[in-house]
Every structure is written in structure tokens, then in C-alpha cells.
Amino acid sequence: MDRRSFLLGAAGAAALPLAAPASAQGATRLLKFIPQADVAVVDPIVTTAYVSRHHGYLIYDTLYGVDNEFKPQPQMAEGHAVEDGGRRVTITLRQGLKFHDGEPVRARDAVASVKRWAARDAMGQAIMAVLDDLVVEDDRKFSFRLKKPFALLIDALAKPASPVCFIMREQIANSDPNTPIRDNIGSGPFRFAASERVPGSLLVYEKFTDYVPRSNGTPEFTSGPKVVNFDRVEWHVIPDASTAAAALQSGEMDWWEQPTADLLPRLSRMRNVVVEQYDRTGLMALVRFNHLHPPFNNPAIRRALLGAVNQADYMTAVIGTDKSMWREGVGFFPPGTPFASEVGLDVLTSPRDYDKVKRDLAAAGYKGEKVTLIAASDFPSLNALAQVCNDMLQKSGMNVDYVSTDWGSVVNRRANRNPPDQGGWNVFLTFFTGLDFFSPAGHLGLRGNGANAWFGWPTMPKLEELRQAWFDAPDLAAQQKIAAEIQEEAFREVPYLPAGQYFQPWSYRNNLTGVLKGLPMFWNVSKG
Template identity: 25%
Template sequence: MKKITLLLIGLIALIGLIGLIGCSSDEGGATKADSSGNDSAEPVEGGKMNVAISADPNTLDWMYTGESAARKIGWHIFEGLFALNQDYEAKPLLADSYEVSEDGKTYTIDLREGLTFHNGEEVTSKDAVASLERWLKVSSIGEITNQHVESLEVVDELQFKIHLNKAYTSLLSDLSAPKHAAVIIPASIAEEAGEQPLSRDELIGTGPFEFDSWKRGNEVVIKKFENYASREGEMSGLTGGKKAYFDSVHFKVVKDPQVILNGMKTGLYDYGSDIPLDLYEVVEAAPDLVAETSNNGYTILTTDKSEAPFDDNKVRQALNAALNKEEIAKATYGNEDFYGLDGALFTPNQTALYSDQNIEGFSGYDPEKAKELLEESSYDGKPIKIMFANSYSDYKKIAEIAEQQLEEVGFNVNLESFEWATYLDKWGKASNWDIVVIGWSPFFSPNQAGMVSQDSNSSGWYNSPEWQQLISDWATAGTEEEKDQILAELNATLYEERPFEKVANVSNLDVRSTSVKSYNSWYGPRSWNTWKAE
């Protein structure tokens, strides 16, 4: 076996996400200068932080769900063996070191010493194995990984093995993905919960904060974990050194963004998430507020490829030629700082996964060509249904502009909007829609790209032997050159088969009070290593 010490060697940078909600043209960070001395203020212990979130999570079981609301709270409570750093590279968190056998089929992982759960129990390899066994069943990413796992084996108190049925180079990226996360919980809880979401009494992790209380529709409260065992080193992303300065963090459910901004201005909230981009100038004009941006995936139009008319690739080609994506993005997102036009499967800031090869088909706007393709296709002129969730203003805008552009070339279009829960329910049946407008947040490996998952409603029942073969090749690719070639071929397949039409990479807008110090923006609110000025 070749020894690899995680404290010394960085892992392959892997970027990307499974889950819903719109990607960004830049890495994130404050968009205007913070004159409050954000990085130079002396730490202040104690107090509370009030964070306004736009949705009440269905569960706080970060392993069980990919919901962004659950993630924003869950990563304060739970931690995994590995986590992504600021540059989206997999780095150790609860793991201390690991070994990979020469055939790539066995990973031996050592836990850090002195780790403690919120209930006072010590963290052991038995807990890690029980947690991973549950993750392989309940997590969408875990289910992908499970196809490659032969067995899990406890060696001693702090060491265990993952036996694979064949070499799988995406293992560590799967274990560090921050959706449906491979978090470590007590073995007794993992076994008791099984494939059901964790109850409130079972929300036990190792993070810098522990679960305190939850009033449905009102707030979730977490409190400082006094016995937290921090990793050494500088904080970066979800790994490195962490310290809880606040006594508690209160996540307030506030669905109206204007109410969030008003509360920020009056000091009712210290941080607000998911602010519509058209309110950016309001944030910029407020002297005590700072805009925080982060990678938020990209928006797409997904076609139902299981039946007419989009089972015909010529109709899908006509769709592409009919769409002026620059016009759609500009009208939807306005400020060019918040969107980017790029056709790759991953985004430019995802350096280890980004390829600009074979993306010429992204911008194919040509109305006359669209008309010709429709004439040559099997399209019979019947109305196509574009479905969107009316709780997201960008989805509505994209649908409305797409309707105009498609009708100009000969499509007959009907728009259908629903509130989020109904929208998700109707998405499950092909007869309910022909096109859906949706956003996908970042994913961290090609096999995690839900918009091309095979034979599912999320991909419009896409079935591609070519795509499946490339994903299989990715799982065993051993060199950067091999991976670069596969990424280029994945891009090419997208534009040959057109499972979806990418609209734009987009950024997420949050807002922070200047009283909150030493805050480092990355993929959503984090309340460790930050404090509030007195």
C-alpha cells in the first residue's frame, strides 16, 4: 500500500452539485468594500447571530436531503471524513490519514484522535462505518458510490476500510460533496434511523455548534458546542480550523426578501440569504450592509425526451436555435456581475473540472434555422407546455421570454406555473410537461449531475449509452489527461444529444451586516470563525 497523509497532500480539486436551485461566473466574496474593518477587528466571544433564511427546511438531516435550507444549518452541526475547501478541493476533516491499495480497490482511513459527538460519546470507526452504511442507502450521492462499494470493515477504534469492487477515483469527491453529505453520526443513531430522516433527538454531530431547538415556520436555534475538537490549520471552505464565537445562532424563517432587507437595516438580522438580484442596488446603497455572492449553479430548460415532440432530436435542435440566451439572461438577471454565458458542464471557476472544449453548440441562436429544423422534424404544431415554479422570479422570467422566442419560429406554447410543492409533484409525470425551467446548484463530479441522471424526471427521461460509458470511464480515470479528455467528450455529448438547454451560470446574493466581522463568503452562510462587534 502506498501511504498518503492528508495533512500533507491536497486531493484532486473537484467541483460541480446535485440539487435544485440555479452557478456563478466568479468564486464569490463581498462585492463592495467593507469599511467596518471586517478582517482586522479583535474577536468577540459570546452573543448571538440572527440569520434570515427564505425557507423552513423539511429536515435538518444533511445526509438525507439536498435542500439548501438544510445544508445552511446542517454544516454547523455535522461533519464528514472529508470536506471541500475554499477552492472546492477535497481535504480531510474528521479523517486524519488514508491509504490506497495499489489496485485502487481498498481505502484504509484513520480517524483523528479526541473527536467527540455532541452527546459526549467519543467518535470511533464503528460510528464511521455505521454512518457510511446509512449514507450509501439514503443519499443520492451515496447511492452512486454504493455501486462501487463491496464492503466496509472496522479494523480498530480509529481505523476502518472501504473495499471497492473496482478502482473508483471519485470516492473522495463523493465523500466530501456538500449535499446529501457523508456526515458521521453515532452508530446507535445511524442504525436506529435507518432510511428515515433523523428526528430532532437524533440530530447529533461533531460540528462547532449543536442543535438546540426548532419552531416550525419560525426559527431553528443552534448553540456553541463547548467540547468541539477543531482541526488544525487555517479555515478554508468547510475544513481547516473552526471556532464558535457566538453562544447561539438563530435561523429565522423569513419568506419575503424585502422584509429581510428591512430587518437587516434595523439590526433585527445580522445575515440574510437568497436576496433577489434585482435588489442588489438597494444592498449596495445601504451603508451598514455588505453584499455576499457565491456560486449558485445554473439555470436550464429541460425537455421531456420520453415522448413527442422532444423525443425528436431535430425538435431539440430547433429549440436551441430559437433561444437567444444572451437576451434571456440579461432580461432575467440584469447585472452582468451575476450571470455568465458559458456552455460547459462545469463553470470556469471549477478549474479541475472545467473544459471549454466542444461547447460551440451552446450559442446557436438562428431563428431561420430553427424554422427549417421544425419543418424537417416530426413536430405537429400541437401546444408544448413549459412548466415553472412561480415562487422563483427568474424561472418565471425565463419561461416568459422563451415562450416569445419559441412562438416566433413556429412553436405553439402554453405556460403553466405552480407553487413549489405542486411543481415538484407534477415534475414526476411526463404527461404534465414538455419543458421545465429549473436551476441546478453546483455539483462536484460528473456522476453527480442530476440534470443528466439516466431515466429520471430530473433529466427528462434522458437515456444515453454514450453518456453512461463516459461516466463509467470517469470512475476509473487515473490521470489528469484522461479526465480532461472525458470532460471534453461529456461537453460534446451534451450538444449532440441535447438533454437540456443551459441558459446561464448564475450567482447567489446574500447580505451581511458590517457588524459581523471576519466573515469569509463561500457557498452560503457559515457562523464559525466570525463574531459580532460590540
């Protein structure tokens, strides 16, 4: 793996599936997909929820994509030119790009979209810090004019880590980046059929017939020609795992994104079903604190809980006892990647002692304050993580208010900065792909930039200083040294608790071909 590759992260039984509308029933060009959860937020910029990102890839396009080696490749861009010693980068759009309403994609749409994305994204914010101006040159060209070269500019525009730099209409992209948009007009290979949406149950996407795929390259990950072989893609939200498995087995559904660990052996024995791992970077589980309100505005209380974390408990709950499917002893960067480090890991790997944790919490000033933990009951892997966390906090002597709700409510509530008794929260559980956490560049969980940070909003100046030093480091060895310092500081400040790494397979009917690995993408796929 070369240097550019690893810098990209730099991110009761349910009802049976709804029948397709009459116009789609019996169609041979219909794909039925079971997503990990409902799309609570259709704006993929204001949230890091992966289901919103996957929704975004259907209806929006990107300036650049990444291939199977995580290298950036032109997508909407025809190419780019670098001038003035790296301080001017001019991108030219491909000809023939259209939005779903028939309007051409222009450079001003790209400029507005980059600005909206950069306000929410860790790497985007780093670009803005060195940007003098972002200039529309003509309808197809725009330029980044930089104070100093930014070597990761194209990588940032290409990265599939959330949030992704999706290109939107200028009028839409000019909206407040902190307020979710409602109008999903993109230029991607599918249109969103919003009128057919049934919240908590169904989302529908229709082929955009005016989409022009790239004429060259090979479909890999998010790059290459996006050739659509379906007139219609339906997402059926099925929270009950047994119902989902039965629908896949019967052929009612074609593809299930996140089968649960207990059903993997059954699925693997099904003659007409394929089970495969799709993301070699794995998933990094974490316990996220709200740093704005007691008790976790106190770093000593956050540190005390490091001694309570048993990563094996979290991992077996979410993916089972097969240790080839998960890792413990995991810090803030994915094991086996260039910035992974042993620094500070003893705090997670030493013997667990809840009596000591209770003493440490008391010494840190914990006085029995209520801890509101918001848990996604309809998202099996997150529900499993939350139950382990609830048990861990209670064994540590904390007063837990366990709020079990749907994932959409968690997504909305975690954006609430009010105190827990006013609709806010103290703790939630989630995961990121290892790609998101590969390096300090796009690692949202390690940002300490206060109000502009990811949900939890920590203010940690030292982490921010180290991150900037990492960007300025002259070579890989220097970057690795700084990454180790970042991990050491993270174990001192504890922006979140690392809960381990696991590898999630998906399953699909064996009459599907052309399924690309990386994340659920609906181009290149065919059904025999």
C-alpha cells in the same frame, strides 16, 4: 489550480421577521440570517436543494472538509491509511466525537452514513461500483476494500457539492435513502431546535456545547476548526426582497444570503452593509426536463429547444444587465475550468429563430401536448428564470401550464415520477454551483442512469459509458478529450438546457467578522 482541486465537482410583501423568543431577545450571541428559501426538506441526502445542504452543515459533521483551494482536509477523521496498492483505505475517527443525544460517534455510524449517501450521490455511486466491502474495524476505524484503486475517494467524502456525505446516527442512516428522515440528530456544531420551527417563516439552531472543534488547521470553506461564537442562529424566511433589504438596513437581520439584482446598488450604498461575492465558481442555471413522460421523453423535441435558448435573457432576468456578473455561451461545464469546451456551443450562440424552432418541434413530433412548468414564486432568482422559460416555451409554440407555487412545493413535486396530470411535472428551473459541475465525476445533470438519476430520470447509456471512461482515463489530457465528447453527447441527448452562468453576492452587516466564503457557514463568525 492543481488536478485535485478541479475534480471535486466531481457539485404581496411578506410579514416582518418574527421576533425572537423571550429567552433570546437582547442576547448578544444571536445571529439572524435570511436564507435563499425555506427548508422544505430537512434531510440533506434525499434532495440537492442547497438550503437543505446549508441546514445540514449546521447540525451534521463530515469526515473530511475542503479548504479554499478545494483540497480535502480531515474533519471528523483523524486521518487515513492507504494500503494494498490503493485497494484498501482505512479511516480513523477523532476521539471525543459525540452526537447531540450524548452518544459517541462510532465507525458503524460512519459506515451506515456513507452507504446512505452513496445511494443518492453521483460520486458515491462510482465508489460503490468498485467497492468489495465497507468494513467496521473497531469503534474508531473503518475500511473501504476496493476492487481497484479509486483516486477520488477522499475527494468524494470531502466535497461540498450536494448531496454531502454527512455523518448520522447508524439507526437513522440505515433508513431508506429515498425517504426523507425526520430525526435530525447529528454531531455538528449546532442542534436543530425542531420544536421552534415555523414552516415558511423560522428555523432555529442552538450551539451544541459538547462539540469539540479540530485542534489544528485554519478555518477555510468547510475545513478546519469549527468554533461557534453564537448561542443561537435564527433563519428568517423573507420572500419579499424589499422587506429583506429593509430588515438588513435596520439591523433587524444580520445576513442575507441572496439579495436580488435590483437591490444590489441600494445595498452597496448602505454604510453599515457589506456586499461581496462568496463563490468564485459561480452558479450554473439550467432548464430540467422530465424524461419519463411526453413530450420531453422525445430527444428530438428536447434538441429542438436548444435553438430557442437565449442565455442573456435568463441571466439579465436573474442578476441584471451588468455583464461582469454573468456569462453566456456556456455549455455543460463552467467556463474557465479545465473541462470547459467549445464543442457544440454554436447551437446556443447562433442567431435565435423561433420560426425554425416551431418547425423543428413539429418535425420532431410535438403535437401541442401540455407542458407543466413548476415555478418557485417565493425564490426570486428561480422565479425570474422560470418566467423567462415560460416566455421561451410559449414563443416556441408550446402549450404551457405554468404552475406558480412556493419552492418547498417545487422541491417535493419534482420528486414525483407520476405524469403531470397525476401530480408530476415536465419542466423546472434550478441552478448548481460551478463546483458541482466542474467535472463529470459529480455532475448530477449529466447522469443518464435512469431510475437512479437526478430528478428527470434520463436513461442515456452513452453518457454513462463516457463518464466511466473519464474515471479510467490515465491523465488530464485524456480526461479533457472525454469531457469534450461528453458535452457533444449531451447536446445530442439534451438532459437539460444550459441557461448561463452568474455570480451571486450576499450581504451582511459590517459588524460581522470571520464570514467564510464558499457557502453560508455559521462557525468562525462573530458579531461586534
